[in-house]
Amino acid sequence: xxxxxxxxxxxxxxxxxxxxxxxxxxxxxxxxxxxxxxxxxxxxxxxxxxxxxxxxxxxxxxxxxxxxxxxxxxxxxxxxxxxxxxxxxxxxxxxxxxxxxxxxxxxxxxxxxxxxxxxxxxxxxxxxxxxxxxxxxxxxxxxxxxxxxxxxxxxxxxxxxxxxxxxxxxxxxxxxxxxxxxxxxxxxxxxxxxxxxxxxxxxxxxxxxxxxxxxxxxxxxxxxxxxxxxxxxxxxxxxxxxxxxxxxxxxxxxxxxxxxxxxxxxxxxxxxxxxxxxxxxxxxxxxxxxxxxxxxxxx
Amino acid sequence: xxxxxxxxxxxxxxxxxxxxxxxxxxxxxxxxxxxxxxxxxxxxxxxxxxxxxxxxxxxxxxxxxxxxxxxxxxxxxxxxxxxxxxxxxxxxxxxxxxxxxxxxxxxxxxxxxxxxxxxxxxxxxxxxxxxxxxxxxxxxxxxxxxxxxxxxxxxxxxxxxxxxxxxxxxxxxxxxxxxxxxxxxxxxxxxxxxxxxxxxxxxxxxxxxxxxxxxxxxxxxxxxxxxxxxxxxxxxxxxxxxxxxxxxxxxxxxxxxxxxxxxxxxxxxxxxxxxxxxxxxxxxxxxxxxxxxxxxxxxxxxxxxxxxxxxxxxxxxxxxxxxxxxxxxxxxx
Numbered sequence: 001x002x003x004x005x006x007x008x009x010x011x012x013x014x015x016x017x018x019x020x021x022x023x024x025x026x027x028x029x030x031x032x033x034x035x036x037x038x039x040x041x042x043x044x045x046x047x048x049x050x051x052x053x054x055x056x057x058x059x060x061x062x063x064x065x066x067x068x069x070x071x072x073x074x075x076x077x078x079x080x081x082x083x084x085x086x087x088x089x090x091x092x093x094x095x096x097x098x099x100x101x102x103x104x105x106x107x108x109x110x111x112x113x114x115x116x117x118x119x120x121x122x123x124x125x126x127x128x129x130x131x132x133x134x135x136x137x138x139x140x141x142x143x144x145x146x147x148x149x150x151x152x153x154x155x156x157x158x159x160x161x162x163x164x165x166x167x168x169x170x171x172x173x174x175x176x177x178x179x180x181x182x183x184x185x186x187x188x189x190x191x192x193x194x195x196x197x198x199x200x201x202x203x204x205x206x207x208x209x210x211x212x213x214x215x216x217x218x219x220x221x222x223x224x225x226x227x228x229x230x231x232x233x234x235x236x237x238x239x240x241x242x243x244x245x246x247x248x249x250x251x252x253x254x255x256x257x258x259x260x261x262x263x264x265x266x267x268x269x270x271x272x273x274x275x276x277x278x279x280x281x282x283x284x285x286x287x288x289x290x291x292x293x294x295x296x297x298x299x
Numbered sequence: 300x301x302x303x304x305x306x307x308x309x310x311x312x313x314x315x316x317x318x319x320x321x322x323x324x325x326x327x328x329x330x331x332x333x334x335x336x337x338x339x340x341x342x343x344x345x346x347x348x349x350x351x352x353x354x355x356x357x358x359x360x361x362x363x364x365x366x367x368x369x370x371x372x373x374x375x376x377x378x379x380x381x382x383x384x385x386x387x388x389x390x391x392x393x394x395x396x397x398x399x400x401x402x403x404x405x406x407x408x409x410x411x412x413x414x415x416x417x418x419x420x421x422x423x424x425x426x427x428x429x430x431x432x433x434x435x436x437x438x439x440x441x442x443x444x445x446x447x448x449x450x451x452x453x454x455x456x457x458x459x460x461x462x463x464x465x466x467x468x469x470x471x472x473x474x475x476x477x478x479x480x481x482x483x484x485x486x487x488x489x490x491x492x493x494x495x496x497x498x499x500x501x502x503x504x505x506x507x508x509x510x511x512x513x514x515x516x517x518x519x520x521x522x523x524x525x526x527x528x529x530x531x532x533x534x535x536x537x538x539x540x541x542x543x544x545x546x547x548x549x550x551x552x553x554x555x556x557x558x559x560x561x562x563x564x565x566x567x568x569x570x571x572x573x574x575x576x577x578x579x580x581x582x583x584x585x586x587x588x589x590x591x592x593x594x595x596x597x598x599x600x601x602x603x604x605x606x607x608x609x610x611x612x613x614x615x616x617x618x619x620x621x622x623x624x625x626x627x628x629x630x631x632x
Contacts, residue, residue, distance in 0.1 A: 020595050030432070135309075136316030139612050144604045148321065150602045151592060152335070153330040228441055232574050236592050247606070251444055258447055258461075259455050270444030280437035285560035286434060 031286030041272075043197035045094035058088035060243020068262055078264035079150035081253060086265055090272050092245035097276060099132050100161055106218045107165035112172025113215065117208050119173070120180030121199070131177070134170040142167040143229055150238040157240040158218040164229050168222070172215055179211035221284025224277040231273050247273050300558045310616045317608050322366050325601045338379040340568065349379075375602040379593050385602045388587065394477025394574070394582030395465060400568035402480070402499060403506035407564060411511045412554075416519025416545055422523060430515060431614055437625045438512035442571045446505045446578040453501060462499050463580035480572040502579045508563035517560045521553040522615055528552075562615040569607055 015066040025185050040195030057063055064082035071078045077086035119130035137145070184207070185191060194204045217236030233239045242249070245270040270296035304330070329335050333350040341349070349355075354362060369376070375385040418430040454462040461467065465479055472486035482492040525531065526549055534544050573585030580586065584603060591599035 132312065132316065136313055136320060139313045139317050139615075140320075140604070140608050141566040141611055142571040143573070144318075144607060147573075147588070147592065148324050148604045149328070151597060152324050153594070201549065220516065224439060228439070231441050232571075235441075235574060236589050238592060248441075251441070251447070253315070255447060258451055263451065266444070266447055270441060270447070273444065274440050278436060281435050281439050285431075288623055 007259040021287075021290045025286055028286045028290075030282055031133035034282035034286070037140075037275055038283065039258035041094050041276055041279075042098065044091050045098050046090075048091040048095060052085065052088040052091055054085035054088040056082035058183065058245055060084070060245065067259070068263075073263055077268045078262075080250070080265045081257065086250075086268055089245045089250060090247070090268055093247045093250065093269065093272065094276075096157065096240055096244060096246045097227055097230065100157070100164070101223045101226040101280070103161040104164045104168065104226045104230070105222055107161060107225060108168035109172050109215060109219050111165065112169035113176050113208060113212070115169070116173035116176035117180050117211065119205055121184055121203050121207060123184075127177075130173075134173045137167065137170040138174075140167060146229060146233060147236075147238060150233055155238050155241055157244060157299070160233055162237050163233070163238070164226060168226075171222075175207075175215055175218060176211050177248055179214060180207055183207050183210055212289070217287050220287050221281070222282030224284060227273060227277045227280065303620060306393045306616060306619055306623075313612055314609055317612065318370060318605065319363075321601055321605045321608075322363055325597070326355070326362060326366075335514065335595070336379065338597075339595045341379070365626055370605075376598045377620075378591070378599045380591075380595050380596045380599075386601075389499055389584065389603060389606050391477075392584045392587045393581065394583075395581060396477075396482060396569070396572050396585055398478045398579065399499070399502055399506060399572060399575070399583060400565060403503045403568050404510060404526060404564045405559065406503060406511035407507040407514050408561075410507075411514030412518050412550070415515045416522055416550060416553075418515065419522035419526060420541075420545055428521075433517070434512040434515040434519075436512075437508040440508065441574075442505055442509065442577065443578050445508060446575055448499070449501050449505060460500055462576075465495070465498050465582060466492050467498075473510045500577050502581055505578075506568055506575050509567050509571060510560075513563060513567070514560055518553060522549060525549045525553045555622065556617070558618055558622045558625070562618045564609075565614050569611065 041200060044051060046057060052058060054063075061084070063079070065083060066075075066079050067081055067083035069075055069079045069083075073086050075087070077090065080086055080089065100140065115130050119127040119134075145167035146163040149166050150159055153159040153163065189202060191206060206293075228240065229247035231251070235252050236244045237252070239248055240246050250269035251266045251273075253263070254269065257263075258266050325335075326332050329345065331346075331354050333346050333353070334341070336355075337346045337349040337351060352531055354365060357365075375389070376581045378385055378388065379514055381388075414430050416435075418427045418434075421427045450462060453460045470491055472483060472488070472491050474482045475485065480492070481496045483495045522545075531544060531549055534548055539548070569584075572583060575581070576583050576585035577589040584607065588600065588603045590596075591603065
C-alpha cells in the first residue's frame with residue numbers, strides 16, 4: 001500500500017529483512033527447489049542455441065537419416081520421427097512454453113485490471129455491465145473457451161496466447177475489483193478526489209498500483225496452469241504451427257510411437273511440461289502462503 | 300424463495316450471454332466465417348453456398364436473431380464433414396462423457412475428502428506436506444501425458460487393462476441408458492459389467508487426478524478454518540474422540556462451502572474429457588470435439604462448446620440452490 005511504502009523505505013533493511021515475504025519464502029526448501037527448476041528452464045530457453053550442437057534441428061530443420069534413434073551419447077534424449085535431436089527440441093520448446101505462459105498471464109492481467117478497476121472505481125451501472133460481462137466469460141469451462149477462440153482465429157503462437165488470455169482475464173478482473181472497492185473508501189483516495197485530481201490519474205497512478213499485489217500473487221500461481229492449458233491446446237492441434245518446437249505437439253507426434261517402444265519423444269516432452277508446471281504451481285503455493293499472514297510460517 | 304428466483308433469472312442472462320459470446324466468436328472474430336463454416340478443403344463455390352445458407356451477408360443483428368431462433372428450436376446446425384445434425388450427434392455422444400465425468404468426480408471426492416481432512420488435522424507436519432505435495436503434483440501433470448504413461452504400463456506392457464474404447468469388440472448388449480455401467484448391469488451378465496469396468500479404469504483414474512488435487516486443497520483449507528472454531532475446542536475439552544471430531548463434527552461444516560468444488564470438478568472433468576477421450580479413443584463428447592478440431596469442423600466446435608457450457612451453467616445453478624438449502628445464510632446475504 002502506498003501509504004505504507006515510505007515507512008518501509010525508512011526501515012531500510014531491504015528485501016531479506018526477517019519477517020518479510022521474501023524472507024519467509026527462502027525458508028521453504030520446496031519453494032527454493034521449484035525456483036531453481038524454473039531458473040534452469042529459463043536459462044535453457046534463453047541460451048538454447050548455444051547449449052546444443054543441434055540448434056537448427058531445434059528450430060525445425062529435419063535430419064532424416066538419423067530418425068527415431070534412442071537416447072545415446074550423441075543424442076541424450078534420442079531423435080524424433082524427422083531425425084531431430086529431442087533435447088534440442090525440448091530446449092527450443094521451453095522458449096515457446098515460457099513465452100506463452102508469460103504472454104497469457106500478462107495479457108490477461110492487463111485486460112482484467114483495466115476492466116476490474118474501472119468497474120470497482122466507478123460503480124453503478126458501469127460496474128453492473130462490466131461484472132455481468134465478466135460472469136458470462138467465467139461461465140465457460142476455461143479450456144473450451146480457449147478452444148473456440150483458437151479455432152476461430154486459426155492456429156498460431158500469438159493466437160494461442162490470445163485464446164487463453166480471453167478465458168482468463170475475468171479472474172483478475174474480479175480480484176482487482178474487490179481490491180479497488182475497498183481502496184475507493186480510503187482517505188487518501190477521497191483526498192485526491194476532493195482536490196480535483198482527474199479520475200484517470202487517481203485510478204492509474206494511485207488506486208491500481210496499490211491494488212496489484214494480490215493480483216501478482218494470483219498471476220504467479222497461474223503460470224503453471226497456463227503452461228498446461230497451452231500444452232493441451234497444442235496437443236489437439238490448436239497451438240503453434242510446425243516447425244516451431246512445442247512440447248504439446250511433441251507429445252501428440254510421439255503418441256503412436258510410444259506404444260511401439262519409441263517412448264522418448266512423448267516421454268521427455270511430457271516430463272518437461274510436468275516439471276515446469278509443478279515448479280510454477282509450487283512457487284505459487286509458497287508465495288500464497290508467505291503473503292497471507294494467516295498461513296505464514298506454517299511450514 | 301427470492302434467492303431461488305434471483306438465481307434463476309441470472310442464470311438465464313448468463314446463458315444468453317454465453318450464446319452471444321459464442322455467436323461473436325463464430326461470426327465476428329473470424330476474418331471469413333463462411334470459409335470456416337465450409338471447412339478447410341471447400342471450393343469457392345461451396346463457400347459461397349454456405350455464405351448464402353447461413354445468410355452471412357445479412358447485417359449482424361438479423362444474423363443474431365436467426366441464430367437465437369435456430370437455437371430455440373434446438374437446431375445447432377450441421378457438421379460440414381459428416382453432414383449430420385449436430386444436435387443428434389451430441390445427444391448420442393453425451394452419455395459416454397457423462398459416465399466418465401460422474402465416475403471420475405465420485406472417485407476424486409471419495410479419495411480427496413479424507414486426504415484433505417488428514418492434511419488439515421496434521422497441519423504443518425510431515426503427513427500434511429506429503430499430501431500437499433501429492434495434490435500439487437496431481438494438478439501439474441498434463442492429462443494426455445499421464446494417460447499415455449498408464450496406457451503404456453497397464454495396457455501395453457503388463458496387459459492388465461484394455462488399451463482403449465468403452466467395451467471389447469466381442470462384447471455387446473442393449474444400451475437403453477447409454478451409461479454402460481447401468482446397461483451392463485441390466486443385461487444381467489457379470490462378465491459384461493467387468494468388461495465395462497476394466498475399460499473405465501484408466502480413463503477415470505487419469506481424469507480424476509486434477510479434481511483430486513483441487514478437492515484436497517479446498518477441503519484442507521475449509522477444514523483448517525472450521526477446526527479453529529470454538530465448538531471444536533469445546534468438543535476436545537469434552538474428550539470426544541478425535542475421529543468423531545474430525546469426520547462428524549468438523550467435516551459436516553467444512554463440506555457445505557466445499558460444495559462449489561463439485562461444480563469446478565465437473566467443469567474440469569468436461570474440459571479434460573476432450574484430451575482424455577482423444578487418448579483412450581472414448582466415444583464421447585470430448586472425442587467428438589477433438590475430431591472436429593482436427594478436421595477444423597467449425598460448426599461442430601462452436602455448437603459442442605455451447606452445449607457443454609450450458610450444461611455446466613445448469614450444474615452450477617443446481618449446486619448453488621442445493622448449497623442455499625443446506626446453508627440458509629447463503630440465501631439471506
